[in-house]
Amino acid sequence: xxxxxxxxxxxxxxxxxxxxxxxxxxxTLIESRLPADREQADAVIQTLLPESGKSIRIGIxxxxxxxxxxxxxxxxxxxxxxxxxxxxxxxDPSSPVTGGSIMGDKTRMEQLSHNPMAYIRPSPAGTSLxxxxxxxxxxxxxxxxxxxxxxxxxxxxxxxxETAVHSMTDFFLLLMLAGAGDELQGIKKGIMEMADAVAxxxxxxxxxxxxxxxxxxxxxxxxxxPPKPYxxxxxxxxxSALEGIGLxxxxxxxxxxxxxxxxxxxxxxxxxxQQEAWLKELIAEQLLENFYGNTMVKTALQDKLxxxxxxxxHVPHAVSDLMNLYSEAQKHS
Numbered sequence: 001x002x003x004x005x006x007x008x009x010x011x012x013x014x015x016x017x018x019x020x021x022x023x024x025x026x027x028t029l030i031e032s033r034l035p036a037d038r039e040q041a042d043a044v045i046q047t048l049l050p051e052s053g054k055s056i057r058i059g060i061x062x063x064x065x066x067x068x069x070x071x072x073x074x075x076x077x078x079x080x081x082x083x084x085x086x087x088x089x090x091x092d093p094s095s096p097v098t099g100g101s102i103m104g105d106k107t108r109m110e111q112l113s114h115n116p117m118a119y120i121r122p123s124p125a126g127t128s129l130x131x132x133x134x135x136x137x138x139x140x141x142x143x144x145x146x147x148x149x150x151x152x153x154x155x156x157x158x159x160x161x162e163t164a165v166h167s168m169t170d171f172f173l174l175l176m177l178a179g180a181g182d183e184l185q186g187i188k189k190g191i192m193e194m195a196d197a198v199a200x201x202x203x204x205x206x207x208x209x210x211x212x213x214x215x216x217x218x219x220x221x222x223x224x225x226p227p228k229p230y231x232x233x234x235x236x237x238x239x240s241a242l243e244g245i246g247l248x249x250x251x252x253x254x255x256x257x258x259x260x261x262x263x264x265x266x267x268x269x270x271x272x273x274q275q276e277a278w279l280k281e282l283i284a285e286q287l288l289e290n291f292y293g294n295t296m297v298k299t300a301l302q303d304k305l306x307x308x309x310x311x312x313x314h315v316p317h318a319v320s321d322l323m324n325l326y327s328e329a330q331k332h333s
Contacts, residue, residue: 011044015146016051020119023146027121030138045138048145053271055087055144056258059165061155061191062175067201069108071175071241072154076109078247079150080117087143088112089136090122090154091161119148134285137168137278166194167277170261170270171254174198176218178210193225196234196257199250203238211238230266232257296329297322 006014006025014022030041062068072088079086088109112118121139140151153169155161166172174195192198198218203211218236228234235253239246261267291297300322307313 008040008043008047011040012047015044015048015142018147020146023119023142024121026142027139030142031135041138045141049141052141052144055140055149055151056171056254057140057151057153057169058254059153059155059162059169059172060175061162061165061173062201063177066175066177067241068154068175071199071201071239072152073109073112074241074244075247075250076112076118076152077115078244078251080115082251084117084150085148086115086118086150086152087140087148088118088120088152088154089139089143090120091136091165119143134278134282136165140168162191162194168274170267171196171257173250176200176214177202178207178214192221196228196232197250197253198222198234198236199246200236200238201241204240204243204245208238214238230261230270231264232260291326294326294329297326300325 003025006022011022011026011029015026026041026044029037029044032038032041060068060072062071076086076088109120113120121143136153140153143151153165155165172194174191174197176198178200200211200214200218215236215238222234222236225234237246237249237253239250241247258267261270292301304313304318304322308315308318
């Protein structure tokens with residue numbers, strides 16, 4: 001049975017009232033690629049824009065097996081215990097073969113999913129990082145307009161999407177395991193550089209000593225990275241999500257970070273950088289869409305590929321021809 005389509009006013013009023021059913025429908029709307037849905041979604045977001053931006057946006061990533069789901073659930077429960085409304089946006093990997101995604105966040109975070117102060121929304125990443133960025137950024141705006149004061153943006157694994165999440169969040173938390181020597185070899189330097197803090201999880205039982213050793217190694221490693229321009233020295237903490245140890249310290253650290261960056265002007269400056277990054281991403285996305293969607297380019301592209309494969313044309317020369325063709329097509333459109 002098809003549900004009746006909501007009007008733009010229904011979406012706006014429902015979100016302002018904190019109606020989760022309407023919020024979920026609105027997020028589905030912004031994930032749609034249908035032109036009519038896109039137009040309505042833009043109208044909803046444009047109206048609610050002045051009511052967004054008041055939350056703290058926390059990006060959370062980690063190596064496989066780090067216990068990220070357990071951490072987010074226990075940390076999320078702590079945040080709600082402090083009286084904060086929490087939204088968890090989980091970016092799931094979509095299969096490049098089948099297009100399917102792992103939508104298991106609500107079953108992985110059963111306790112948090114039943115918490116009336118929390119809202120969990122898994123979203124398939126799809127094949128486009130730009131798509132991930134747009135959907136997640138717009139979802140954040142809707143959640144903020146609905147009254148959520150803290151937003152977690154979770155990435156699955158350690159990969160390219162970390163850069164996109166870093167560009168849209170205020171604080172970037174990297175979860176790691178003990179055994180820092182091995183872990184430092186297996187993680188990209190760029191992700192370490194992006195981190196505002198490293199939390200070494202599973203620091204419990206017989207693993208406490210190893211976690212403390214890893215903490216010292218990570219602290220030493222952090223000194224080799226350029227200092228943050230906003231005066232923040234990335235912290236390295238230990239915690240146990242399973243036992244709820246160290247989570248208060250992580251929350252307090254994030255509050256310290258917010259106070260510092262708000263007082264020195266970097267909080268607002270980072271938000272402006274986020275907007276600039278989003279603007280450039282959307283421009284690039286739109287240009288690519290227009291280029292590959294052009295009928296003349298589509299036809300010529302196949303000819304150029306055949307010529308390249310036959311060794312009759314150099315790739316840069318083919319690109320130049322295609323760009324000139326697109327420019328001419330734009331002049332006559």
